[in-house]
Amino acid sequence: MFRIMQKEFLGMLRDRSGFVFSLIFPVVLVFVLGNMLASLDNADAPIEEIRLAYIVETQNPAEAAAIDEFLTVMEENSQVKLTESDDFSVSKVDVDKGDLDACVVFSEPFSVTIAEGGDLVKNRAVKLTMQSFAREYAAISVLMAHVGVEDSGSWAGMTGIDGATFAPVPSRVALSMTELTDLTVDKDLGVNRSMIDYYAVMMIVMIVFMSGSSIGASSVYQSKQDGTMRRTMLSPVSRSKYFASSLLGFFPLHILSVLCVMVPSVLFFGAHYANTWQGNVLLFIGLSVVGMAATGVCMITGIFMKTNPFIPFMAVVWVLLFFSGTFSKEIFITGFSEYLPTSMIRAAAFDLTIFGRPDGMILVTVVSIGVTAITAAIGSALLRRKELVA
Amino acid sequence: MNEFITVNNLTKRFGELTAVDNLSFNVEEGEIFGFLGPNGAGKTTTLNILSTLLEADSGEVTVDGLDLKKNEREIKSIIGLVPQEIAFYKNLTARENVTFFASLYGLKGKVLKEAVDEALSFVGLEGETKKRSGKLSGGMQRRLNIACGIAHKPKLIVMDEPTVGVDAKSRELIMHSIRTLRDGGATIIYTSHYMPEVQEICDRIAIISSGRLAAIGTETELLSYVTNHKTVVIETENTDEEIFSKALRILGTIPGVSHSSRQGNENIIDLDVDLTFSNITPILGTLLDCGISVRSIDSEAPNLETTFLALTGSELNKEETPHV
Ligand SMILES: Nc1ncnc2c1ncn2[C@@H]1O[C@H](COP(=O)(O)OP(=O)(O)O)[C@@H](O)[C@H]1O
Ligand SMILES: [Mg+2]
Numbered sequence: 001m002f003r004i005m006q007k008e009f010l011g012m013l014r015d016r017s018g019f020v021f022s023l024i025f026p027v028v029l030v031f032v033l034g035n036m037l038a039s040l041d042n043a044d045a046p047i048e049e050i051r052l053a054y055i056v057e058t059q060n061p062a063e064a065a066a067i068d069e070f071l072t073v074m075e076e077n078s079q080v081k082l083t084e085s086d087d088f089s090v091s092k093v094d095v096d097k098g099d100l101d102a103c104v105v106f107s108e109p110f111s112v113t114i115a116e117g118g119d120l121v122k123n124r125a126v127k128l129t130m131q132s133f134a135r136e137y138a139a140i141s142v143l144m145a146h147v148g149v150e151d152s153g154s155w156a157g158m159t160g161i162d163g164a165t166f167a168p169v170p171s172r173v174a175l176s177m178t179e180l181t182d183l184t185v186d187k188d189l190g191v192n193r194s195m196i197d198y199y200a201v202m203m204i205v206m207i208v209f210m211s212g213s214s215i216g217a218s219s220v221y222q223s224k225q226d227g228t229m230r231r232t233m234l235s236p237v238s239r240s241k242y243f244a245s246s247l248l249g250f251f252p253l254h255i256l257s258v259l260c261v262m263v264p265s266v267l268f269f270g271a272h273y274a275n276t277w278q279g280n281v282l283l284f285i286g287l288s289v290v291g292m293a294a295t296g297v298c299m300i301t302g303i304f305m306k307t308n309p310f311i312p313f314m315a316v317v318w319v320l321l322f323f324s325g326t327f328s329k330e331i332f333i334t335g336f337s338e339y340l341p342t343s344m345i346r347a348a349a350f351d352l353t354i355f356g357r358p359d360g361m362i363l364v365t366v367v368s369i370g371v372t373a374i375t376a377a378i379g380s381a382l383l384r385r386k387e388l389v390a
Numbered sequence: 391m392n393e394f395i396t397v398n399n400l401t402k403r404f405g406e407l408t409a410v411d412n413l414s415f416n417v418e419e420g421e422i423f424g425f426l427g428p429n430g431a432g433k434t435t436t437l438n439i440l441s442t443l444l445e446a447d448s449g450e451v452t453v454d455g456l457d458l459k460k461n462e463r464e465i466k467s468i469i470g471l472v473p474q475e476i477a478f479y480k481n482l483t484a485r486e487n488v489t490f491f492a493s494l495y496g497l498k499g500k501v502l503k504e505a506v507d508e509a510l511s512f513v514g515l516e517g518e519t520k521k522r523s524g525k526l527s528g529g530m531q532r533r534l535n536i537a538c539g540i541a542h543k544p545k546l547i548v549m550d551e552p553t554v555g556v557d558a559k560s561r562e563l564i565m566h567s568i569r570t571l572r573d574g575g576a577t578i579i580y581t582s583h584y585m586p587e588v589q590e591i592c593d594r595i596a597i598i599s600s601g602r603l604a605a606i607g608t609e610t611e612l613l614s615y616v617t618n619h620k621t622v623v624i625e626t627e628n629t630d631e632e633i634f635s636k637a638l639r640i641l642g643t644i645p646g647v648s649h650s651s652r653q654g655n656e657n658i659i660d661l662d663v664d665l666t667f668s669n670i671t672p673i674l675g676t677l678l679d680c681g682i683s684v685r686s687i688d689s690e691a692p693n694l695e696t697t698f699l700a701l702t703g704s705e706l707n708k709e710e711t712p713h714v
Contacts, residue, residue: 007479
C-alpha cells in the first residue's frame, strides 16, 4: 500500500507537467499576483483630490465633538475637499453624477454610512479613512472612560481582571464597528484586509482544482497508455487497494501545492488567512482534500479516456472557474454561478478567513472526504471490469 | 512430466472477430513452451487470458491444478507476465520499477531487496540503477521489462515477444536468461514470430494461426509432420512478369507439386514438392515451353519455416517488425 502511494507521489513529482502544475505554477502565480497587487496598493499617483460631502446627524455632544475634530484634521489634508451637506439624497445624486467622490453620513448611535462614487481607488481611500476613524473613536472612548471623563453617562464602568477600573468599548460603538465591517466586507474586503488575502484564497481554490484534475486524469490515462496499469492488475493486489493507494499517494502533493500558495503569500506579501491557527489548519486541510476529491473524480473519468485528458480537463476546470467569477467578478451569473463547486468552496473559504465562520469549510472538508471515498469505491469497481483495463 | 497448464476449447471473440478459436493445448511443468504464429494469430490474446487479464468467452483453463475462474488470486501470484509492449514507469529508475512491481506480490524488506538485486543482475542491469527508465536504450528497456515480470520468482513465466526490436547482445542475454529461468524450475511460455529463436530455446512448440492450433510438439515432431515435403528452388534467366505467372500456373498443376511461388520480383521460383518427387523433367519441360531458361536448380530439406508454411498456409513475418 505504502509502495503504491510512494510510487504515485514520486512519479508525479518527476513528471514535468505534474510538477509544474502542482508546485511551480502556484509559486509563480503568487509572485506575479503579489507583485501586481502590491503595485496596485502602493499606487499614489491616481488620487489628486477627493471631493467629500458629509452630514452629521448625531446629537450626542461627545460624538459630535469627536467627529468635528476628525473633520478638522481631514480638512488640513489638501487632497480632501470637504463640504457640509444637509440632504443625503441630493448629495447622493451628486455622487452618482460624479460631481462628488463620496458622501459620508455620521449618525447616531455611532455609525458611518458611505455613499460611494465610481472611482475604486478613491472609494478605498475613503473607506479606509472612515474605518480608522471608527476604530480610533472607539479607542478614545475607552481612554476617556478610563480617566474618568464621563460624557452623557451612557457608559457603565466595569471592574477588570486586575481590579483596575476601565470601561469596555461602548457596546454601541462595538456594534457599529461590526456593522462597518459588514458594510465594507460586503462590497470588497474586510478590515485589515489587503487584496492579496482575497486573491490568495481564490488562487488556492483554483490550483487545487487545476492540479487535482490534471494529476488524477493524467495519472490514470498514462498508466493505461504505458501498460503499467495492466501490469499492476496482473498482481494479486486488490483493485480497491490499488485505486485507494494511488489516490492517497496524491495527498502529499496537494498539501505541497496548497503550501506553495500559502507560504510564499504570507512570507513575501503579508497575506493574511484565517484569524486563528485552528482556522488556518482547517482551511489548509479542507482545500487539500478538495484537491483529493477533484483527483478522485478525474481518475475515474481517466479510466474511460481514449485521448490525453489533460487538455479537455483543463478546459472544464477553466470553464468552472470562469463562471464562478474567478477571473473577473463581473462574470457571475446569479442562480447559477453560486452553485458551482468552485464558487461554493471559495465562499466557504472566505467565510472562514474573513468572517471567521468555520461551518462552511467544515462542510466542504466533510463533503470532499465523502466524495473522495465514493470515487475510490467506484474506481475500484471499474478496475474490476477487465475489458476496461486490458 | 506434470501438466502445468491445461487449456480446453478456449474461445475469445472481439465483436465479430474470433481472436482465439476453440484452442486446446497443455504445457508441461519445467519446459519452455513456444507459441508461434504470425501477427494477429491470437497469441497475445491467449496469454492475456492465461494471465487473468482477459476473460474468455468459453473454455476451461487450469494453472498448477487450479481453475482459472475460481482461483484468480492464487494464480496471479504464481504468474509473471512479460508483456509484448514495454510496461513500466518511465519516470522511475530501473530499481524503483522492479521494487514496485515485486512489492505488489507481497515481497518486503530484505527479501524484496534481494529479489530486486537478483532480477536486475539477471538481465544485466545491475549498473543502471540511477537513470530514469525512460532514458535507457531500447535493449535495456526490453530487459527491464523482463526484470519487472520475474523479480517475484513466479512459477510460470509468460513472455510475449520479449525480443522484439532488441540488439544482438541483448537478445543473447535474454535467450540465456530464459534458459537459466527454466533450469531454475520455472515453466516458461515463450511467444515469437522469429523462427530461429523458437527453434533455439523451446522444448515444445505450438503453432497457431487465426486463433486455431495448427500443430503442437517438439521441433522434430513438427518437422516429421511435413517430411513428405521439400522445397525446390529454381533460378532463371528471365524476369518477365507475364511469363512468370503463366509458368507458375502450369507448374502448380504438375502432380507432386503442392505450391509454386516467385520470390518477390526476383528471378527465383520456389516449389513445394513431395519428398518422393525426384523426376524434374516435367518442371524443366514446363519452363522451357514458357520460354524460361534455367540457371540453377536446388532442393532444400524442410525446416521450421517451411513446416509453418505447410501447416498454416501463411508466411511468418520474415523480418522483425520494429516496435513503435
Ligand atoms: N482488445 C481488442 N479488441 C478488438 N480486437 C482485438 C483486441 N485485441 C486483439 N484483437 C484482435 O484479435 C486478433 C488477435 O490479436 P493478438 O492476440 O494480439 O495477436 P498476436 O499476439 O498473435 O499478434 C487480432 O486480429 C487483433 O486485431
Ligand atoms: Mg501479440
